[in-house]
Amino acid sequence: MDISEVEALLNSLRLLGFMAPQHVFITDEPVHASVDGKVFFRGLAVPRGDAVVFSRHADVTTVPHELVHSAFGVGELAATPLGKLLALKFEAARNAPFLNALKFRQVRYRLQDDVPLELKDRIKHYVRV
Secondary structure, eight states, X not given: OOHHHHHHXXXXXXXXXXXXXXXXXXXXXXXXXXXXXXXXXSEXXXXXOSEEEEOTTOOTTHXXXXXXXXXXXXXXXXXXXXXXXXXXXXXXXHHOGGGXXXXXXXXXXXXXXXXXXGGTTTEEEEEEO
């Protein structure tokens, strides 16, 4: 997952795109925790937070899923089905350009270079402009 895919997904969500997080962190490494073995995360967001993290395992459902977490502060029970529905909407819009007739202000991110030196090659930090 790269920032252009994140922007495309957020822009396909129209008004929900305005609730896009201020900070996006993207890493090409797996993000995991030890919980009954190893649990791998596709993305992480703080409920009602201002930042999301996408790992190497992120896919088209991860962006809307984490947007629902960060924008509405809901848990997994609500974010999982809503994320899947919003991803279906994105896929439909991508395959039918006429669905993109209404244009809203586009969500854009710019790369920041404020990442600590030891993480410079491991993570990218983007800020909404």
